[in-house]
Amino acid sequence: MSVLDVKDLTVEFPGRKSVFVAVDDVNLSVEAGKILGVVGESGAGKSTVGNAVIGLLQEPGRISEGEIYLHGQRIDQLPYKEKRRLRGRKIGMIFQDPLTSLDPLQTVESQLVETIKTHLPLSSSDAQKRAVELIDAVGIPDPGERIKQYPHQFSGGMRQRVVIALALCAEPELVIADEPTTALDVSIQAQILELMKSLCAERNVAMMVITHDMGVIADITDHVAVMYRGELVEYGETTQVLGAPNHPYTQSLISAVPRPDVKVERFPIVNYIEEAGTPQKQIDISTHWLGKARDYEKVTGPLVQIRDLDMRFETRGSVFPSRRKYFQAVKKVSFDIQEGETFGLVGESGSGKSTIARLVTGLYHPTGGSILFGKTELTSLRNRKDVLAMRRQMQMIFQDPYSSLNARMRVKDIIAEPIKFHRLASSNSEVRQIVDDLLDHVGLGVAAGQKYPHEFSGGQRQRISIARALATRPRFLICDEPTSALDVSIQAQILNLLKDLQEELSLTMLFISHDLAVIRQMCNRIGVMRNGELCEVSDCDQLFEAPQHAYTRELLDLMPSMELLSRANLESA
Template sequence: MSVLDIRDLKVEFPGRKSTFVAVQGVHLEVEAGKILGVVGESGAGKSTVGNAVIGLLQEPGRIAQGEIRLHDDRIDTLPEKQKRHIRGRKIGMIFQDPLTSLDPLQTVESQLVETIRTHLPLSSSQARARAIELIDAVGIPNPSERISQYPHQFSGGMRQRVVIALALCAEPELVIADEPTTALDVSIQAQILELMKRLCADRNVAMMVITHDMGVIADITDHVAVMYHGKLVEYGETHQVLGAPQHRYTQSLISAVPRPDVRVERFPVVDYIEKAGKPAKQIDIATHWLGQTRDYTKTDGPLVEIEDLTMRFEVKGSLIPSRRKHFDAVKAVSFDIKEGETFGVVGESGSGKSTIARIITGLYHPTAGTIRFAGTDLTSLTNRRQILAMRRQMQMIFQDPYSSLNARMRVRDIIAEPIKFHRLASSNSEVRQIVEDLLDHVGLGAAAGKKFPHEFSGGQRQRISIARALATRPRFLLCDEPTSALDVSIQAQILNLLKDLQDELGLTMMFISHDLAVIRQMCNRIAVMKNGELCEVADCDTLFESPQHDYTRHLLKLMPSMELLSRANIETA
């Protein structure tokens, strides 16, 4: 008998002029000890189904049709008081961002104890003992000490473990995990997924995992449901759906997944995915502003040379030097980047990847070491004009485009700002034409310039970030996790766009990511970092086929298995 049974579910959001149907005609079942994966792109209705089950639909959302049953007892029509009793006690929830689902002003202990005592008849001391047991069960070391700490004192992976402990503290029958590993490194993701599998097996818990990550689906689920525009388009056992997908949308999702074992020139973008961006407007680079001869110093050697780079942060200050505490984020790192290549930097959070990018662009000043760009020592520059001339040649694309774009400015003003700052155009009309051309070239269209960033999807906002980065006609592009938060098909579009721009403009790129499959598809050479140190640098194929460092081999072993995914779609997409 199923723990969860969803029958003909329809969820709608009434508006002033019309009613938006977010989910329609969905049938799903989850059995005890089994994991159901619900996959699809943003807006597919995945999270809406999860929120409907747990009774957390945002107003004015409502269940307009269908039934939700837990152990054959209908729960969607229960009064709110009874729904509150079910939440936590019978159904646990693991949210995507653990930092926002934990109270920053309360210790982990107080949050766990409060939840346990709300649902179970235990004393404070008994609840605390159970909380320590749960913290230990989810793999957090020194549980009796760490339980008294606050959420900000834990890493992202450890915070997610705390959220899992919260979801399990009242021994629920069903756990709903909404994008539980989206922002985690490959090693932390592997640990969390293994923990979730073990909990299902050991505690006979039914689990529904909501994700857009096909690697997660392939790794841990028993059954998979594929959703598109609020409808269930394919449903079955994981090996069948991923190995021999029947629906064209499922095939399109699988074909767009970056493969660590097969290198392709372009990521397949299937026409079935209607959310694909506009095709980039073709321009004649030879005569266009973007392709005009730039006043850059030519160099015979590598474009970027980093030698013994060290970055130390002070974590505890004191007037007495001996009492100061420091953290070495980057430790004597050396490598070079050749002109025209894409140089990948991979490693876990805290490995120093992003710190190096910020040092190169001048956001941080290194503690020691040198950085030479086109033969010029950036660390020794003091003249502001020289510094700005160098910075104009390098631009950065950040992980979260929304936080890196000014929400109060229109898109046309955001892109025009660096053009005006560096005085790259002779008149406002020329600036306007350049901005429109850039928006056309990244596939958004000139009309997008009138809008604000919040009016765009995540993938569209990243295109805006790319257009802004191109506005100074850079020579060197630093991409810091530019696609980690995007759906797989949108990711494919953005990566293809970056490849096209590199070919057209002769760009050199430094591509930072913890996604090894993306790194393999994008990069010529790869540097592997751990705890601020450089483990190895190798050509892409060499690193994947015969890694030299133990840590590199460890990372490669942790990659989600893609063996179940249909290989036929790579050639046919």
């Protein structure tokens, strides 16, 4: 008998003029000890199904049709108080962002003990004992000490372990995990997925994993449900759905997954979707890159040369130098980037990747070493005019496009701002023409210039960030995790766009990511970082086929298995 049965579920969100159907006639089930993966793009209805099951639909959302059963008992029509008792006790929830689901003002111990005592008839001492056992069970070292700490004192992976402990503290029969590994590095993701698999096997818990990551689906699930615009388009065993998908949307979705085993020229596009952001017309923006606007001094040898780069941050200040404490973020790092190539930096969070990007762009000043850009030593620049002249040649695309865009400015003004600041156009009409051409070229269209950032999806906002970065006609582009928060199909579009732009505009790129499959597809050479040190620098294919450093081999071994996807990928590619 199934632990969870969802029958003919339809969820609606009434509006002023119409009713939005977020989930339409969905049927699925989960058995004890098994993991069901619910996969699809943003807006597919995945999280809405999970919220409907646990009774957390936001107003005015409602279940208009269908039934939800837990161990044969219907739960969707239960009164509010009974639903509240059900949450935590019978159904546990693991949220995407652990920091927002933990109370920053309470220790981990007090949060666990409170939840345990709410659902189980245990004394305070027994609840504390169980809390320590749970922290130990999810793999946090020194559980007796760490449980006394606050959430901000844990890393992202450790916080996710705490959230898993909270979800399991009342011994639920069903656990719903909503994007549990989206923001985690490959090594931390592997640990969390292994933990989830072992908990299901050992405790006979049924689990529903909601994700857009096909690697997670391939790694841990027994069955998979594929959703598209609120509908369940394919459902079955994981080996069948991923190995021989029947629905064209599933086929397109799988084909867009970056290949870790072989390099391809372009990422296949999810052509089943009517993409509103495709270019309306072909624009040759290379004309804006000619003449004085991009009359940079030619370089013989590498464009970027980094030698013995050091960066440390003061963690405890004092008037007495001997009492100061420092964190060494970057340690004696050296590498070159040739003009026209894409150099990748890969490693865990805290390895120093983004710190190096900020050092190159001048956002941080190094404590040691040198950065040579062309013939200019960047660390010695002090004159504002010289600094701005160098910064115009290099631009950065950030991980979160929404936080890097001014929410109060129209898109056309956001893109025009660097053009006006660096005086790269002779008139306002020329500025408008450049902005319009950039918007067309990145696939948004001229009309997008009149809108504000909040009116766009995540993928469209990243296109705006790319257009803004290109506005100064740079020769060097730094991409810091530019697609880590995007769905696989949107990721494919953005990565293809970056490849095209590099070829058309002769760009040199530093590409930073913890996604090894993306790194393989985008980069010519790759540097592997760990704890601020550069472990290995190698050509792309050589690094994946014959890694030299033990840590590189460890990272490659931890990549989610894509064997189930290989046949569908090959056929589609």
